[in-house]
Amino acid sequence: MPIHEEHLIRPENLVTHEQLVIDGVDVSGHWSTFIESRVVTDYNEALQDEIAALPGGEQIHRCWQCGSCTNSCTVNAINPDFNPRYWIYLIRMGMESELLRDRDIIWQCVSCNKCTYACPRDVFPEGVMKATAHWLELKGHTPKSPSMHFDEEFAGQVFATGRIEEGRIIRGFFARTGQALMQDWLVEMVKRLLRHLPVKLIVTMGLANVLKPRTRGWGRARAAIEEYVHEREQVQRRALGLDALVKAAASELDQPARGAQP
Numbered sequence: 001m002p003i004h005e006e007h008l009i010r011p012e013n014l015v016t017h018e019q020l021v022i023d024g025v026d027v028s029g030h031w032s033t034f035i036e037s038r039v040v041t042d043y044n045e046a047l048q049d050e051i052a053a054l055p056g057g058e059q060i061h062r063c064w065q066c067g068s069c070t071n072s073c074t075v076n077a078i079n080p081d082f083n084p085r086y087w088i089y090l091i092r093m094g095m096e097s098e099l100l101r102d103r104d105i106i107w108q109c110v111s112c113n114k115c116t117y118a119c120p121r122d123v124f125p126e127g128v129m130k131a132t133a134h135w136l137e138l139k140g141h142t143p144k145s146p147s148m149h150f151d152e153e154f155a156g157q158v159f160a161t162g163r164i165e166e167g168r169i170i171r172g173f174f175a176r177t178g179q180a181l182m183q184d185w186l187v188e189m190v191k192r193l194l195r196h197l198p199v200k201l202i203v204t205m206g207l208a209n210v211l212k213p214r215t216r217g218w219g220r221a222r223a224a225i226e227e228y229v230h231e232r233e234q235v236q237r238r239a240l241g242l243d244a245l246v247k248a249a250a251s252e253l254d255q256p257a258r259g260a261q262p
């Protein structure tokens, strides 16, 4: 399928001759501009299946490239390079190296879900964006995002106690992402809470911070949830071939060390 959006033409693929005369006609400069054809050889034939194995990506195969997601996208309105339709196209075609060129902006989806409502095929493009950002992290193409750190902190607390306590989540999130706890906006928010919340509630929140209360009888539910999460992680690792990647990386690291031995 041809790609029509002009900004998708990579500047390095545009070629212009400063001086060119063809059959006596001067076509120098702008008139001789043409687009070099792209040759893609490194397909990842499993790319669509890898994205579909992650939460949110399951319906990617339903896309028919109508472009409604991109047309309605909040981020695309600010940055035309943010193009869900195009990335879904690349994923379905297995063009991994092309997708990786945009690795630094895919995470910018703000989850407004306008695309989800616009999509006539129930692809859930917002979910595909999240799955793609997750895929980039799992494959080591991008560092773990703040959003992933938050999710892990949140889930970790739920697993441990069967409930969440906002103060501890914020502290844990800041520690994971190397942020100072005393931030102006946070101090202001706490001040306002202290001014407006009932004293009893403030005391309860303070105690919860220290005592880390648990949901009664949480143990069995936790075991079942952990088993499910572990099962899903294994499915995802298999789909993405992560164990093979880790093994290959480990043996690569091993090579020079062996070579260095007398």
Ligand code: SF4
Residues within 6 Å of the ligand: 069, 072, 073, 074, 075, 076, 084, 108, 109, 110, 111, 112, 113, 114, 115, 116, 125, 126, 129
């Ligand atoms: S959810 Fe993400 S991809 Fe969809 S419209 Fe909003 S910003 Fe764009």
Ligand code: SF4
Residues within 6 Å of the ligand: 062, 063, 064, 065, 066, 067, 068, 069, 070, 084, 085, 088, 118, 119, 120, 121, 122, 123, 124, 125
């Ligand atoms: S709106 Fe849906 S069907 Fe259309 S391009 Fe986007 S994901 Fe594909």
